Amino acid sequence: MTEKLAFLGLGLMGGFMAGNLAKKGFTVNAWNRTPNRPGITVAQEAGAKVLPSIETAVIDADIIFTCVGDVPDINDVIFGKNGIINYAKEGSLIVDFSTIGTDAARDISSQLETKNIRFLDAPISGGDIGAKQGTLTIMVGGEKKDFDQCLPYFNAMGKTIIYCGSVGNGQAVKMCNQALCAVHMVALCEALMMAEKQNIDPNLMIEVCRTGAAGSWALTNLGPKIVASDLQPGFAVKHLLKDLRLVQEIMANANSELPGVTLAEDFLKIVSNLDQGEGKEQGTQAMIRYYNQQNNP
Structure with a gap:
């Protein structure tokens, strides 16, 4: 599989998740808003390449994973001045692991659709233990073909992967x-x-x-x-x-x-x-x- 991956958000869970992708042999460019976080080291030591900006992380990515805190955070990462929307290539896929609620997920998907960028909401459960061990539960909403494309990556990070239906249903x-x-x-x-x-x-x-x-x-x-x-x-x-x-x-x-x-x-x-x-x-x-x-x- 030659798809290029980006992973944005190397917090308590994201660092392990990006690291698990890299351990499976996938090419992962990663980025975190705040430098010198433990998750950055975790991802780097597992083989992910940590880059200094969203632009450098996503410019060539086929699939962009995001894992941040709240609705304003994901909106800034995707739609902000230096957000994904400014650099992602047409036809790429954004997969958000954040917990942001159903309405926010559907709103993000609608905005991205106008830019010909696909979207899956994929909130996770299992805490730092599940993230570290690769045993997360991942609840996914969006197009089934997009889910199928991401399934090998989900399997690298989680144990229970559930397709929940249309976008927002994961949330x-x-x-x-x-x-x-x-x-x-x-x-x-x-x-x-x-x-x-x-x-x-x-x-x-x-x-x-x-x-x-x-x-x-x-x-x-x-x-x-x-x-x-x-x-x-x-x-x-x-x-x-x-x-x-x-x-x-x-x-x-x-x-x-x-x-x-x-x-x-x-x-x-x-x-x-x-x-x-x-x-x-x-x-x-x-x-x-x-x-x-x-x-x-």
């Missing part, structure tokens, strides 16, 4: 995923508190419950981190709060409410404001700090 599924993640974190923290109050080893609770009907990715992967007081981000509080903002916007437009999501969002906002606002940089498992505060005022 729609991801919004459901984020609602589950938020409410699962409430359940996980409360189960750990119950274990503590009953004087049983929380690791025992995790070992038993993860194999039964209450099992979840959060219980298996984040439960042990909470027990070890490891609040380093695999996925930061600020990022989940951003995603829950998008979830709430969707539900408000549908004149509906999600009380469980609202509860989780409230707890995460409290944690986000801890340590003079630095709580937002911790992993989502830091929700346990809310419960610790309530039980140890």
